[in-house]
Amino acid sequence: xxxxxxxxxxxxxxxxxxxxxxxxxxxxxxxxxxxxxxxxxxxxxxxxxxxxxxxxxxxxxxxxxx
Amino acid sequence: xxxxxxxxxxxxxxxxxxxxxxxxxxxxxxxxxxxxxxxxxxxxxxxxxxxxxxxxxxxxxxxxxxxxxxxxxxxxxxxxxxxxxxxxxxxxxxxxxxxxxxxxxxxxxxxxxxxxxxxxxxxxxxxxxxxxxxxxxxxxxxxxxxxxxxxxxxxxxxxxxxxxxxxxxxxxxxxxxxxxxxxxxxxxxxxxxxxxxxxxxxxxxxxxxxxxxxxxxxxxxxxxxxxxxxxxxxxxxxxxxxxxxxxxxxxxxxxxxxxxxxxxxxxx
Numbered sequence: 113x114x115x116x117x118x119x120x121x122x123x124x125x126x127x128x129x130x131x132x133x134x135x136x137x138x139x140x141x142x143x144x145x146x147x148x149x150x151x152x153x154x155x156x157x158x159x160x161x162x163x164x165x166x167x168x169x170x171x172x173x174x175x176x177x178x
Numbered sequence: 179x180x181x182x183x184x185x186x187x188x189x190x191x192x193x194x195x196x197x198x199x200x201x202x203x204x205x206x207x208x209x210x211x212x213x214x215x216x217x218x219x220x221x222x223x224x225x226x227x228x229x230x231x232x233x234x235x236x237x238x239x240x241x242x243x244x245x246x247x248x249x250x251x252x253x254x255x256x257x258x259x260x261x262x263x264x265x266x267x268x269x270x271x272x273x274x275x276x277x278x279x280x281x282x283x284x285x286x287x288x289x290x291x292x293x294x295x296x297x298x299x300x301x302x303x304x305x306x307x308x309x310x311x312x313x314x315x316x317x318x319x320x321x322x323x324x325x326x327x328x329x330x331x332x333x334x335x336x337x338x339x340x341x342x343x344x345x346x347x348x349x350x351x352x353x354x355x356x357x358x359x360x361x362x363x364x365x366x367x368x369x370x371x372x373x374x375x376x377x378x379x380x381x382x383x384x385x386x387x388x389x390x391x392x393x394x395x396x397x398x399x400x401x402x403x404x405x406x407x408x409x410x411x412x413x414x415x416x417x418x419x420x421x422x423x424x425x426x427x428x429x430x431x432x433x434x435x436x437x438x439x440x441x442x443x444x445x446x
Contacts, residue, residue, distance in 0.1 A: 145368045
């Protein structure tokens, strides 16, 4: 399947959840906000939300400091 | 035609000149501001012009102070910001300068939340004073804001914000500012706000540590109603501290994004 992450196209050849994708990207689930097709994916749903062909994801990874 | 002198409207004849208005209202004024910009020359006035006449060194009467404080605003801004409510989560290095910038701009109501107290290591970047060490930050900041602009309503919540508080405490806000220190907290707040209020804009800061180039700090639209400020990478860690200049650059990016949202303009 083909998905878009922050505007960049990516091909994935297996079934994957949003959490699986984040782990692949070496991002911690507790430090991200993920929007899938314009809707926020709640933190508790990251591990149960399966990616589908054509999904458009916006992923923000937060770093500390303020 | 109608002109405004220190925010009060007056009917005047066509062709009235600035010098006539000054002579009539305040002949000793040494600061004359027309439509947000100081002028020294005489000029013809037009319908709707806003004129502020200020005598330096003189405390104006209470009822005139608020009008004179916004004399350098772009015309039309004050009425819009006065009607706005902004919530700020965390009043440290980002939140305290953001609150001060928005207070100076005359935002009608600020909602501040932070559980912490002022301690010495805060003072290298946060808008507190040595004599405020030990005070709750929200109380210290409320005092400082009152001294800057007493016409801003400041509601304070000395709590460690969680998903339990946010929906209630921040409900009145038109815009939410994420100004926490910890990455987990930042993500929690943004996720909670985005899920609770899909239409409420959130302005968040991430990547502002150290002393890297100022111009690496940007404001960008990251997703629906989420604006991210920072370079996205420079995190606070051992060997990379947080200091007033760069944290301040990011804080004022956030404050200006809030102002643009209030004025109905796209922040990025």
